[in-house]
Amino acid sequence: MSTPHIDRAFILAAGMGKRLRPHTDTMPKPMVPVAGKAMIDHTLDRLVAYGVHDVTVNLHYRATQLEQHLGQRHAPRLTFSFEQTLLDTGGGMNKALYTMGNQPFFAFSGDTLWEDGVSGDALTRMASMWDDSKMDLLLLLQPVSAMTLTGGVGDYDILPNGQIIRSTTQTGTHMWTSVRIVHPRLFENAPNGPFSFLQLMDKAQANGRLFGLEHDGAWHHISTPADLASVEAHLAATGGSISPSNPVYPPAKPTA
Template identity: 45%
Template sequence: MTVTIPDTAMVLAAGQGLRMRPLTDHMPKPLIPVLGKPMLDHALDRLTAAGVGRAVVNSHYLGAMIGDHLKDRTAPAITLSPEDTLLETGGGVKKALPHLGTAPVYTVNADIFWLDGPVPALRRLAAHWNPAEMDALLLLMATTKSVGYDGPGDYHMDPLGGLTRRAERELAPFVYAGVQIVKPELFAADTPDGAFSTNLIWDRAQAAGRLFGLAHDGLWFHIGTPAGLREAEDLLAIGGVRAVAH
């Protein structure tokens, strides 16, 4: 089966990482290393391995460090999208639209870490992507299998992959894993000019019956605090290093 891989990705690296202090006092969160390599590089390496040719990377907090870190990187080809004011996830993508083109793109949070299952997650997403039926396809992780995550979850998923956001004070079995395929035009149409969350885009897609998910079949680490980073590295040292290295 031929799988069409999006040629362009948006890597979201602008967050302030407040919960990661003191590690983020002098370093942006995406540059914090996991197993000796910055989380940002793990994400970009996965995109390169999947066949993505271009990555737009936004930045805000200590953004010059991110630009300097990426200045010599050639695969994927990097375009920087610095933000003078923090635009959140949706606003960050909207600002970068001139660089993203019109075809569906990956967006990847730069402060997450995952291990692939038998088929790389980015390729699995591309294989499931159906633009005739979908506006966004989210990689999801079962909350019970997430390392370092103790929140209430984000979505319910029906047998066909259709998503419904959890109601207030409700628990949901899946958390957004920080990776998706999405149509860039959704960020241009009737959206705020400043900061806004991608939740706006997802809620509209859900209302139209065009928001879908795919359950991740590997490991996923929520690295939100220094303690979460230590937990992830401890677990990876026991069983994950071999899987990361290949």
């Protein structure tokens, strides 16, 4: 089976980021800097280095501010989906699903941060695992035992065949990182308006088409100012990298 090249992605960046106040009082959460760079730019630089050319970003809270920030970039090509009313994680993606074509795409939360492990680039590993004949959704999962900097809960257990089962009591072995590959067919018969992407995750599980890949590097779950301080201290002490050092394209236009 050949490894598919995934050239589109969706980033959910519309949320209010209330738990990260006061940082989000003056900027949307995806713009909060970590290691000197906005969280969303870390993800975009990884996507560019992997080879994704087109990314859709949904906007709501401080939408103009985030649009202007991202407008400084010259890669990847960005499409913005504005939400006058928040549509939640499923509805927001569904609204702009047409921008993804009819092929599998990467999807992330706007605050996703990870460091690659010994197995290499997480996006490449996920694309290598993707099997269109049996998957509608593939999640990157972090062992709860590895969540030492920020809090972790056991969202899922991984079966021997790679399928995953959600733990309704959050006592599973792995936490979902929000990094995923999605096939648009998963949205068939999805409701109009706001709904949670969790509904589609459960749908894929019920259909036997939900799979997971264990991440072997660090993943940082930044919800609170304490989480942010912990991750910043870790990166400063270890020299950890959450962006490629030499992305395929420069991450932003030069500033005057």
